[in-house]
Amino acid sequence: MAQIIDGKAVAAEVTEGVKTAAEMLKAQTGMQPGLAVVIVGEDPASKVYVANKGRTARACGFLSVEHALPDDTGQEALMGLIDELNGDPAIHGVLVQLPLPGHIDEGAVIQAIAPDKDVDGFHFTNVGKLGTGVTDSAFVPCTPAGSMLLIESVLGKDLSGKNAVVVGRSNIVGKPMFNLLLAANATVTVAHSRTKDLPGLCRTADILVAAVGRPQMIKGNWVKPGATVIDVGINRIAAPEKGEGKTRLVGDVDFDDAAEAAGAITPVPGGVGPMTIAMLMVNTIVAAYRSAGRTPPVF
Ligand SMILES: Nc1nc2c(c(=O)[nH]1)N[C@@H](CN(C=O)c1ccc(C(=O)N[C@@H](CCC(=O)O)C(=O)O)cc1)CN2
Numbered sequence: 170m171a172q173i174i175d176g177k178a179v180a181a182e183v184t185e186g187v188k189t190a191a192e193m194l195k196a197q198t199g200m201q202p203g204l205a206v207v208i209v210g211e212d213p214a215s216k217v218y219v220a221n222k223g224r225t226a227r228a229c230g231f232l233s234v235e236h237a238l239p240d241d242t243g244q245e246a247l248m249g250l251i252d253e254l255n256g257d258p259a260i261h262g263v264l265v266q267l268p269l270p271g272h273i274d275e276g277a278v279i280q281a282i283a284p285d286k287d288v289d290g291f292h293f294t295n296v297g298k299l300g301t302g303v304t305d306s307a308f309v310p311c312t313p314a315g316s317m318l319l320i321e322s323v324l325g326k327d328l329s330g331k332n333a334v335v336v337g338r339s340n341i342v343g344k345p346m347f348n349l350l351l352a353a354n355a356t357v358t359v360a361h362s363r364t365k366d367l368p369g370l371c372r373t374a375d376i377l378v379a380a381v382g383r384p385q386m387i388k389g390n391w392v393k394p395g396a397t398v399i400d401v402g403i404n405r406i407a408a409p410e411k412g413e414g415k416t417r418l419v420g421d422v423d424f425d426d427a428a429e430a431a432g433a434i435t436p437v438p439g440g441v442g443p444m445t446i447a448m449l450m451v452n453t454i455v456a457a458y459r460s461a462g463r464t465p466p467v468f
């Protein structure tokens with residue numbers, strides 16, 4: 170049976186470190202880190218994530234500001250708010266919760282965030298810096314950054330000689346995950362819906378990262394014995410065993426099946442998800458240290 174990687178515990182350690190770093194910054198400069206989160210519309214899951222971000226930010230000692238805008242908010246009004254937050258000296262991190270309603274041009278919104286406040290790491294400037302290894306002034310997207318810390322907790326920082334397969338090529342997870350694994354010296358393949366013999370490719374992976382958004386797609390016989398499996402998926406499926414109309418969360422990996430083969434594996438919930446919010450706190454404290462002209466601690 171595999172080691173179950175406890176993302177909740179690692180995330181708690183990370184946020185404790187962020188809290189200490191915030192206290193140090195306050196003692197040295199009087200500054201309080203500030204995080205602004207913008208949400209448009211009523212998506213229930215997004216509302217939960219935004220509430221968790223605010224709660225965790227306050228627990229770290231940050232100023233936490235939430236802007237909840239109605240579903241019919243126009244592009245111009247949203248851009249105007251981002252402009253305001255970009256210019257607000259009390260705010261060091263600006264994040265727009267995704268997905269946005271369909272009438273809004275998501276790409277334009279992301280590119281409107283000042284790169285030095287882009288704590289999601291989605292702006293072209295930060296994407297380019299990560300891709301070219303300029304990580305001392307970049308922000309790394311939270312989910313891939315958190316996934317790397319979980320991999321590190323099992324295998325250490327240097328992944329030389331390891332084969333990594335990332336299933337999924339999204340801008341938010343798959344592509345930055347590729348860059349981070351490559352920077353850690355892994356040999357990385359990115360697989361996607363057009364990949365030939367996906368099960369066979371997955372079986373070559375010492376590190377298997379699943380980020381496809383398809384419930385329990387990756388089966389136990391896709392997993393190389395002893396592999397480290399990181400499940401980024403969060404899918405809600407029907408759970409008739411819990412009662413009529415009930416649901417439960419599952420990942421992109423068939424957990425029980427894959428845990429038989431894996432050396433270490435993240436659960437859903439309690440794996441990568443909590444790390445996403447912890448790494449947002451890291452990016453925000455880093456933004457605050459940089460704006461104070463100080464070198465941020467390494468997490
Ligand atoms: N602007 C952004 N939007 C979105 C991001 C993001 O990083 N930036 N990621 C996801 C949603 N997300 C954070 O925003 C997020 C998803 C899941 C979790 C989490 O803790 N999941 C728990 C389960 C929670 C549940 O019960 O539903 C877990 O896996 O244990 C945190 C953050 C899309 N949008």
Ligand SMILES: [Mg+2]
Pocket residue numbers: 270271272273274275
């Ligand atoms: Mg759109």
